[in-house]
Amino acid sequence: MKLDHVVYFTNRAPKEWVAEQQHAIVGGRHEQWGTHNALLYVKNAYIEWLSVESEDIANKADHPLTRLLLHDLKDGEGWGTICLSVPDIEQFNEEIENKGFRTSGVLPAERKTADGQLRKWKMLFVDQAVSNELPYPFFIEWEDAEDIRFAKLRADGTISSANEQLEITECVFSVEDPLRETAEWAILLSQKVGDADDITLPNVVLRFVEHEGGKDRLTDVTVG
Numbered sequence: 001m002k003l004d005h006v007v008y009f010t011n012r013a014p015k016e017w018v019a020e021q022q023h024a025i026v027g028g029r030h031e032q033w034g035t036h037n038a039l040l041y042v043k044n045a046y047i048e049w050l051s052v053e054s055e056d057i058a059n060k061a062d063h064p065l066t067r068l069l070l071h072d073l074k075d076g077e078g079w080g081t082i083c084l085s086v087p088d089i090e091q092f093n094e095e096i097e098n099k100g101f102r103t104s105g106v107l108p109a110e111r112k113t114a115d116g117q118l119r120k121w122k123m124l125f126v127d128q129a130v131s132n133e134l135p136y137p138f139f140i141e142w143e144d145a146e147d148i149r150f151a152k153l154r155a156d157g158t159i160s161s162a163n164e165q166l167e168i169t170e171c172v173f174s175v176e177d178p179l180r181e182t183a184e185w186a187i188l189l190s191q192k193v194g195d196a197d198d199i200t201l202p203n204v205v206l207r208f209v210e211h212e213g214g215k216d217r218l219t220d221v222t223v224g
Contacts, residue, residue, distance in 0.1 A: 014038035034058030134216035
């Protein structure tokens with residue numbers, strides 16, 4: 001298990017982020033969810049700027065990430081959540097259900113890239129009402145093996161040598177009760193809790209810090 005990507009919720013169109021962020025690209029369209037995105041790949045993961053393309057489709061879509069996007073955008077733009085990759089998503093679903101977590105079940109997903117290619121993957125969400133409480137991470141298994149997927153991304157120019165000089169090293173979550181949140185995530189992810197309310201995955205540190213008032217959310221992503 002490791003970090004796959006971080007999600008930033010925005011009202012801006014993907015092309016605006018591409019114009020602003022060096023080495024970012026227009027990702028594509030999630031036609032069944034009414035959303036579209038811009039992407040910035042780094043060595044170990046990527047940043048996704050996710051926005052609504054069709055309000056009508058998005059409001060009708062029964063999809064956990066779309067519901068969270070619509071909820072959070074009412075208060076403005078900001079970091080939303082993170083996605084972790086797992087090698088066997090069906091097995092992982094069974095494991096966390098056995099721990100007592102209710103899930104969405106494994107969901108098929110796809111997006112059409114700007115040049116018309118179709119990218120496919122499987123997703124999994126912990127069943128959780130959308131609120132100001134911290135959303136659990138969601139999970140992904142890509143159709144292509146990682147080496148094949150990254151080779152394709154390098155070949156089509158999505159990932160450049162400059163991108164691969166950068167890494168996402170830390171994700172910081174501002175929450176009301178760091179000790180509780182760290183413990184719950186440790187159970188979900190089958191990980192140990194560090195000395196500073198943190199969880200260390202193979203390619204990133206997840207850190208939980210205290211705040212008062214407002215939503216419990218991902219608030220800072222360190223790229224370096």
